[in-house]
Each structure stands twice: as C-alpha cells, then as structure tokens.
Amino acid sequence: MPPFMGHRRLAHICKIVQFSVHRSQHIRAIVSQKPFVSAQEVAERAGVSRSAVSRTFTPGASVSPETRRKVVEAAEALGYHVNHLARGLMRNESGIVCLIVSEMGTPYRSTLIRALTQQLQNAGKIAMLVNTDRSDGSVGLALRQAIRYRADASIILSGMPDKSITQLCLKNGQRLVLINRDDDQEGPFRINLNDAVAAGRLVTAFLRAGCRRLAFANSEAGTPSLMAREHGFVAAAKAMGLEVVVERYGPTAYESGRVLAQRLLTLSERPDAVFCATDLIACGFMDAARHQFSVSIPDQLCVAGFDDIEQAAWSSYELTTFAQPVEAIAREAVRWLGRVDAQDPSARDHSIRLDADLVWRSSIRGG
Amino acid sequence: MPPFMGHRRLAHICKIVQFSVHRSQHIRAIVSQKPFVSAQEVAERAGVSRSAVSRTFTPGASVSPETRRKVVEAAEALGYHVNHLARGLMRNESGIVCLIVSEMGTPYRSTLIRALTQQLQNAGKIAMLVNTDRSDGSVGLALRQAIRYRADASIILSGMPDKSITQLCLKNGQRLVLINRDDDQEGPFRINLNDAVAAGRLVTAFLRAGCRRLAFANSEAGTPSLMAREHGFVAAAKAMGLEVVVERYGPTAYESGRVLAQRLLTLSERPDAVFCATDLIACGFMDAARHQFSVSIPDQLCVAGFDDIEQAAWSSYELTTFAQPVEAIAREAVRWLGRVDAQDPSARDHSIRLDADLVWRSSIRGG
DNA sequence: GCAGCATTTGCACGCGCTTGCAACAGCGTC
DNA sequence: GACGCTGTTGCAAGCGCGTGCAAATGCTGC
Incomplete structure (x- = not known):
C-alpha cells in the first residue's frame, strides 16, 4: 500500500536526496523547490552558524551587532520566517490561546472575541478559535483540540467543561479561563460579573419610575449568570415587598423575546416593568410589545x-x-495569562468579579 | 547574563537529567513533572516501539489490531494526545487555517466567521483568528503571522494585502482565499458576489413600487464590493432613464446610516427610494428617517x-x-482548500461568483 | 520442511528550532 | 607575559513526531 503523502511533503524530500539517493528522482520532477526557507539556509548565506540565526530572533540572546546585521540581511533576502511550530516544540510554549465559544454570531459574543483577539495579539499571543455550536460534549472535544495544539491556555466563553476535562487540561499545563461561567471549580481562572447586585439595583430604578408590577423575561438556557440575574432581581424585589412574574422560554435570542412578550403582555395583570435577561431578548420583547401589542415604551x-x-x-x-x-474582561484574562507564565506556584486558582454599569437610555421613565 | 527560562521549560529538563547529570539537581526540586505525555511514554507502557504508537494515530498506517488495542489503552490511561505542533513539523502541514478579519464584532463578519470555523472543523482543520482592527499595514503583519505558524492557508475577510505579500504567501506554500475582496490578483482563490447584477435588479423592484427619485447611501470605505453595488445600481437606473443621488459618508456602520439619512432627507427633492450599501447602514438610515424625520416606511x-x-x-x-x-461562501472556501491539497498543479488560480438572493420584506411597497 | 509471500514491527533519521556548554577572542591588570 | 574577565560563537543534543527501509513474523502451498 503506497503511504499517504501530501504534495508539500514531496517537495520537502528534495533535500533528503542527499542521504538516500534512489528515491525522489521522479519526485524532483514534480516539485522543484521546498516551500519554506529554514534557519540553516539563512545561516549559510550569512556565513554564520545556525545558532547565530536562532539567537538573532530570540529576544535577549547574546549576539554581536555585526552578526545580527548579517543574519537579518540574509533573512530578509531569503524571506525567512521563524517556524513557530518548531519553536513551540522546543520552548514548550506555543503562544497559542484557544477561544472556545458557541453562538459566535451574536453581538455580545463577537464583541468579546474581538476584544480578546486584540488583547492577545498585543501580548504577543495568537487566538485559535473553536466553534462549539454542534453537539453538547463539544466543549470537551474543543479542549482536546487545544491540548493537541499545545495551546498555552484556553478561554471558555460558552458551555461548561466536565470536571474531568478541566483536570486533564490543568495536568497538561494548560491554563484555563472561564468567562461568565459562574462555577466553583478549582484551578481555572474565573471572571464573573456582579449579576445579582446589578439586577438588584434595577429594582430601585423601576420603582423610582413608578412601576409596581415587575416581570423578568429569561431564556431556558439556565446559565449561572442568567439565573443570577433572575434571582438577584426577584430577591431585591421581595425585599421591597414586591412579587415578580418570571417567565422563561427558549434559547437566549431575539425570537424568545417576542414569545416572552406574548406571554407576559397577555396576562390579566399586565406588568409595567420588564427586566430581560439579555439585550437580545429585550429587543425581541420591545418589538413585539410595540408592533404587536401597541404598548408604548416607556410610558x-x-x-x-x-x-x-x-x-x-x-x-x-x-x-x-x-x-x-x-x-x-479581555484585559484581565490576558493579564492573568501573562502573570501565570511568570510565577506558577500561587495564583493558580483565582477568581474575580467585575461590575456591570447601568447605561441609562430612554426605555425606562425618569433616569 | 542568565538566559531566559520559562517554568514549563524547567519542568521539561527533568528528563534530560538522564543524559547530563550535573544539571537540574536544584531544578528537580522546583518542578516535579513534565507537563505533556509523549508517544515514547505510551510506547513504553504498551510494550511496543514508538513508531507503533505513531502509526496507531496515523490514519491508513499498517498496525495490527492487537498492537493498536494495546496502544490505545495505554494512551487512554496516560492521557496522551498527539502533538500537532510536531506532527505539523513532520508533515509540513499544520492543519491551521488563518482567518484575517477586521471589525469582527459586526453582524455580517461574525456570522461569516461562525460559518467558516464550523466548516473548517468539519474538514479536520482549525481556525486561527487574526484581528486587523489596528494599523493599516496590519493585513501584511497578519499574513506574516500566518506564515510563522505555517498555516496551510489564509482566508482574508477584510482589507487587502499588498501584491508583494500575496506573493510571499504563495511562494511559501500558503493557499490564499479572498472573500468579497474583488481583485484581479493571480494566485489567490477569490470568492465574490454578483453585486452589480443584484443591485441592478433592485432598480426594477423600486420602479414597480412606484418610486422615481432613487438614492444610494454608501460609506466612504470604497471596498470593491461596495462600489460594485453602487455602480451597478446607478448604471441600471440610467438604463431606465433615471438619475441616482449618491451620497457617501464615514465607515460602513449604523451611525453612518443616520448621517446619510440626514443628508438625503433634507434635500429639496427628497428621494422616495434608497438603496443602502449595507444592512447596518440601512438600519441607521431607517431609524433616522422614522424617528428624526417622521418619514413612514415604506409608504x-x-x-x-x-x-x-x-x-x-x-x-x-x-x-x-x-x-x-x-x-x-464558507463551503466553497473550505472545499477549495481540500481540493488544492489533493492536486496542486492546476486549480491554483481560480475565482467564483455567487448570487445574492433578494429577501423580500416590508421596507419596499408591493413585493 | 521450506520457499514464497504479505503483513507487521523496530530502527534510525530528520523536520526546524532552542540552548547549555565549552571554546575562543578581546582586553585591562598586576 | 600570564591571568582573569566579559561577551560571542559553534557544537551538539534534543523537543515529539512521521516514515523508508530492512528485519521479523505469520501463513500458504508444494
């Protein structure tokens, strides 16, 4: 059985010909040159050793200005680029950070991805993107993929990994960051928001606007952060002596907002204030309220x-x-990755909570 | 000067101790275990040679069921994962595809990213994401990064690379895909839409709705696809004997749509039909039209x-x-990558055009 | 029992890179 | 002039893996 061989591999063999002659004679005819230039070739052209080349591209290594100049010159001429695969192999540090995320087409997720990639690049790292829209065990699969590529870290924006997988990652020297995945696992760095606190503050805002019949519109996703908002809202209302009508439906999306509006606005006692777990839900809710029920917002x-x-x-x-x-969020995540690279022992298990500030617009009276 | 040394590298040295004894005595005290398990260890545990392990994880290689079983078992127990960095080094094929994109927070871009990552994963590849929001030469920088990681291909969703950089990529064996970057460069695979044709069809739709004073609302980005829409629209209108008021402003975003509305709706001869180069612009336009100028759409x-x-x-x-x-788009891009892997010679330079179907909703009368 | 064959296995080399170590060059000092 | 010191350079080992080749193994048929 002829072994598999990609064409780029073939190209490469042209060099092996020095050692085993009888191969590659017909092969040489197919592809003329190997695709990438190596440090070896740069070294030859510059008239120095391969290590000199390596050191030239390693910050902080000891190279004389003269050799450096010669190397840089040769590299430029040949179009040489350090092979990060090989470098990662040696240094045991690939510079890759894996972003694990589902529903990356939604506004919030894509904004976060943008911020993260930007910050990672500033820190000299590069983002690898894994889409977990498919099956449900896919976060585990994604993490395995991250391990295969020896990613320095994985940042999880959606879904929750099994504890076993988490352990696998940590054992393999992978750093793990969980964003808005409110969890009690040890090991990963956890970034969360003060969801409940924020939600609580909103009750006062509603009251001040003269609202009395409060409602909460949630999806059925049951994510810890969504539930924290719900519970925080309900609890704060109760503290004020008010009941909250809670309705949950479907995924965390625009359409669900519409359905939730249908349910809440057809109640005999129609609410006069609704806290939607997500802006997407809120948009759907508002659209249905206005165009389908002719409700005026915020009146x-x-x-x-x-x-x-x-x-x-x-x-x-x-x-x-x-x-x-x-x-x-992005800044903290990336900062932690940098910190951990420097000093491992402590700071392994860590967690922070950030505040979500209320942005006042005209969907609530007063303000 | 003490050479730089990451902690993970230190961990690794614990194995080297077998060869050079006098090192690492104090090091061993610092870190106890090396982070990743290698094929070597799996081989030892399974009682086979390292090549057997390698072959077990190489599809199509010759391994007896018995050895395979032993290997898989040991790998499972040790938590072994093939090192794709090393594999990529050998095979000269990393499995990485680089996505180069700016403004990835916008709805269209993020949707495309989602589709691409999904399809790439289905094809056994993995996406690396490069954010080019920053400087302007950043597409070139991004491509260099792709080369450094020996990405099998780069897919460019935004911006345009210099011809020199394009050549560099191709010379280095990188496949290149340009999406909606209408260009005449040879080498890259180009996926474009029939922008002009689509835009032309819209004129008829507007006429059928009884509109006579047409306008085109564009950004100042000047992207080939945006300009194609504009020119296609203007040309088709002219063919019908109609002038088009063209206005351009700012980036391709919601806010620009608002400004464009301000400009176009304060004209003495107010247009009764507007084609916005982008949905985002259209949303801004509609919002300003309705809420600021009390214009009723589509009446x-x-x-x-x-x-x-x-x-x-x-x-x-x-x-x-x-x-x-x-x-x-995503399917075609990924399919081309697969095809090229198989047969290099022809099919290098290729280009396709896809159709953008008109989706009828109620912002145009009739329909 | 042995030649002939197909299948499996191990060896060894190399992918492109980093880096410890030793050798070396230059230079000031006693 | 010998010595020590600092800064630079080449050597060679090795990161984890794939794979050609040859040796080994198992099997069939005479």
Whole structure:
C-alpha cells in the first residue's frame, strides 16, 4: 500500500536526496523547490552558524551587532520566517490561546472575541478559535483540540467543561479561563460579573419610575449568570415587598423575546416593568410589545436588558441596560495569562468579579 | 547574563537529567513533572516501539489490531494526545487555517466567521483568528503571522494585502482565499458576489413600487464590493432613464446610516427610494428617517439593504435586502482548500461568483 | 520442511528550532 | 607575559513526531 503523502511533503524530500539517493528522482520532477526557507539556509548565506540565526530572533540572546546585521540581511533576502511550530516544540510554549465559544454570531459574543483577539495579539499571543455550536460534549472535544495544539491556555466563553476535562487540561499545563461561567471549580481562572447586585439595583430604578408590577423575561438556557440575574432581581424585589412574574422560554435570542412578550403582555395583570435577561431578548420583547401589542415604551412599560450590545443604542430601542465590561474582561484574562507564565506556584486558582454599569437610555421613565 | 527560562521549560529538563547529570539537581526540586505525555511514554507502557504508537494515530498506517488495542489503552490511561505542533513539523502541514478579519464584532463578519470555523472543523482543520482592527499595514503583519505558524492557508475577510505579500504567501506554500475582496490578483482563490447584477435588479423592484427619485447611501470605505453595488445600481437606473443621488459618508456602520439619512432627507427633492450599501447602514438610515424625520416606511420611502444580517429581519426594520450566501461562501472556501491539497498543479488560480438572493420584506411597497 | 509471500514491527533519521556548554577572542591588570 | 574577565560563537543534543527501509513474523502451498 503506497503511504499517504501530501504534495508539500514531496517537495520537502528534495533535500533528503542527499542521504538516500534512489528515491525522489521522479519526485524532483514534480516539485522543484521546498516551500519554506529554514534557519540553516539563512545561516549559510550569512556565513554564520545556525545558532547565530536562532539567537538573532530570540529576544535577549547574546549576539554581536555585526552578526545580527548579517543574519537579518540574509533573512530578509531569503524571506525567512521563524517556524513557530518548531519553536513551540522546543520552548514548550506555543503562544497559542484557544477561544472556545458557541453562538459566535451574536453581538455580545463577537464583541468579546474581538476584544480578546486584540488583547492577545498585543501580548504577543495568537487566538485559535473553536466553534462549539454542534453537539453538547463539544466543549470537551474543543479542549482536546487545544491540548493537541499545545495551546498555552484556553478561554471558555460558552458551555461548561466536565470536571474531568478541566483536570486533564490543568495536568497538561494548560491554563484555563472561564468567562461568565459562574462555577466553583478549582484551578481555572474565573471572571464573573456582579449579576445579582446589578439586577438588584434595577429594582430601585423601576420603582423610582413608578412601576409596581415587575416581570423578568429569561431564556431556558439556565446559565449561572442568567439565573443570577433572575434571582438577584426577584430577591431585591421581595425585599421591597414586591412579587415578580418570571417567565422563561427558549434559547437566549431575539425570537424568545417576542414569545416572552406574548406571554407576559397577555396576562390579566399586565406588568409595567420588564427586566430581560439579555439585550437580545429585550429587543425581541420591545418589538413585539410595540408592533404587536401597541404598548408604548416607556410610558406604559419600562424595559431593561443586559449586555449593552450595539443594537441597544440604536434609536429603535434606546434600551437601558447593564454594560458588559468587555474590554476589562479581555484585559484581565490576558493579564492573568501573562502573570501565570511568570510565577506558577500561587495564583493558580483565582477568581474575580467585575461590575456591570447601568447605561441609562430612554426605555425606562425618569433616569 | 542568565538566559531566559520559562517554568514549563524547567519542568521539561527533568528528563534530560538522564543524559547530563550535573544539571537540574536544584531544578528537580522546583518542578516535579513534565507537563505533556509523549508517544515514547505510551510506547513504553504498551510494550511496543514508538513508531507503533505513531502509526496507531496515523490514519491508513499498517498496525495490527492487537498492537493498536494495546496502544490505545495505554494512551487512554496516560492521557496522551498527539502533538500537532510536531506532527505539523513532520508533515509540513499544520492543519491551521488563518482567518484575517477586521471589525469582527459586526453582524455580517461574525456570522461569516461562525460559518467558516464550523466548516473548517468539519474538514479536520482549525481556525486561527487574526484581528486587523489596528494599523493599516496590519493585513501584511497578519499574513506574516500566518506564515510563522505555517498555516496551510489564509482566508482574508477584510482589507487587502499588498501584491508583494500575496506573493510571499504563495511562494511559501500558503493557499490564499479572498472573500468579497474583488481583485484581479493571480494566485489567490477569490470568492465574490454578483453585486452589480443584484443591485441592478433592485432598480426594477423600486420602479414597480412606484418610486422615481432613487438614492444610494454608501460609506466612504470604497471596498470593491461596495462600489460594485453602487455602480451597478446607478448604471441600471440610467438604463431606465433615471438619475441616482449618491451620497457617501464615514465607515460602513449604523451611525453612518443616520448621517446619510440626514443628508438625503433634507434635500429639496427628497428621494422616495434608497438603496443602502449595507444592512447596518440601512438600519441607521431607517431609524433616522422614522424617528428624526417622521418619514413612514415604506409608504413615503422605500429602503433596501445588503447582507441580510439578523437585525434586518427584526420587526423594527423588516428590511428588504440581499442575502449574503454565508454558508455557501464558507463551503466553497473550505472545499477549495481540500481540493488544492489533493492536486496542486492546476486549480491554483481560480475565482467564483455567487448570487445574492433578494429577501423580500416590508421596507419596499408591493413585493 | 521450506520457499514464497504479505503483513507487521523496530530502527534510525530528520523536520526546524532552542540552548547549555565549552571554546575562543578581546582586553585591562598586576 | 600570564591571568582573569566579559561577551560571542559553534557544537551538539534534543523537543515529539512521521516514515523508508530492512528485519521479523505469520501463513500458504508444494
């Protein structure tokens, strides 16, 4: 059985010909040159040893200005680029950080991805993106993929890994960051928001606007952060002596907001204030409320959301909402990765909570 | 000067101790175990040679069922994962595909990224994400990064690389895919839409709705695809004997749509049909038209967009628009990558055009 | 029992890179 | 002039893996 051989591999063999002659004679005819230039070739051209080349491209290594100049010159001429695969192999540090995320088409997720890639690049790292929209065990699969590529760390934006997989990662020297995955696992670095606190503050805002019949519109996803918002809201309302009508439906999306509006606005006692677990839900809710039930916002109904996606600021919505501190989240995540590289022993298990500031717009009276 | 040494490297040295004894005595005290298990260890545990392990994880290699079983068992127990860095080094094929994109927070871009990552994963590849929001030469930088990681290919969703950089990539054996970057460069695979044709069809739609005073709202980005829409629209209108008022402003974003509305709706001869180069622009335009100028859509003004982002379907907009065939784009891109892997010689330079279907919603009368 | 064959296995080399070590060059000092 | 010191360079080992080749193994048929 002829062994598999990609064409790029073939190209490469042209060099092996020095050692085993009888191969490659017909092969040489097919492909003329090997695709990448190696440090070896740069070294030859510059008239120095291969290690000199290596050192030239290693910050902090000891090279004389003269050799460096010769090397850089040769590298430039040949179009040489350090092979990060090989470098990662030696250094045992690939510079790759794996981003594990589902529903990356949604506004909040994509904004976070943008911020993370940006910050990672600033820190000299590079993002690898794994889509986990498919099956449910896919976070585990994604982490395995990360391990295969020897990613220095994985940042999980959606879903939850099994504890066993988490352990596998940590044992393999992978750093793990969980964003908004409120969890008690030891080991990973956890970034969360003060969801409950924020939600609580909103009750006062609603009261001040004169609302009395509060409702909470949630999805059925049951994510810890979504549930924290719900519980925080309900608890704070109860503390004020108010009941909250809680409705949950479907995925965390626009369409669900519409359905939730249908349910909540057809109640005999129609709510006059709704806190939607997410801006996306809020947009759907507002659209249905206005166009289907002719409810005037904020006159007859006050609405708030969470995330502060771009659309919340659009003048069709003018949604009062809590802003995800996206930049701060990304900064903290990347900063932790850097810190851990420096000093391992402590600081392994860590967790922070950030605040989500309320952004006032006109979907709530007063303000 | 003490050479730089990451902690993970230190961990590794614990094995070297077998060869050079006098090192690492104090090091061993610091870190106890090396992070990753290698094929060597699996081989030892399974009682076979290292090559047997390698072959077990190489599809199509010759291994007896018995050895395979032993190897898989040992690998499972040890938590072994093939090192794709090393594999990529040998095979000269990393499995990495680089996605180069700016403004990845916008709906259209993020949807495309989602589709691409999904398809790539299905094809056994993995996406590396490079954010080029920063400087302007950053596409070149991004491509260099792709070369450093020996990505099998780069897919460019935004910006345009210099011809020199393109050549560098191709010379280095990198495949290149340009999406919606209408260009005449040889070498890269180019996926484009029939922008002009689509834009032309819209003129008829506007006429059928009884519109006579046409306008085109564009950004100042000057992207080939945006300009193609503009020119296609203007040309088709001219063929019908109609002039088009063209206005351009700012980046391709919601805010620009608002400004464009301000400009176009304050004209003495106010247009009764506007084609916005992008859905995002259209949303801004509609919002300003309605809330600022109290224009009723579609009664007094017909609006169309391009992309069919999720928000276009929201009931605040109900925007008639051209759908980017996102899934088809992703499929074609990935398919081409696969094809090229198989047979290099021909098919290097290739280009396809896909159709953008018109999605009818209520922002144009009739339909 | 042995030649002939197909299948499996181990050896050894090399992918491109980093880095410890030793050798070496240059230079000031006693 | 010998010595020590600092800064630079080449050597060679090795990161974890794939794979050609040859040796080994198992099997069939005479």
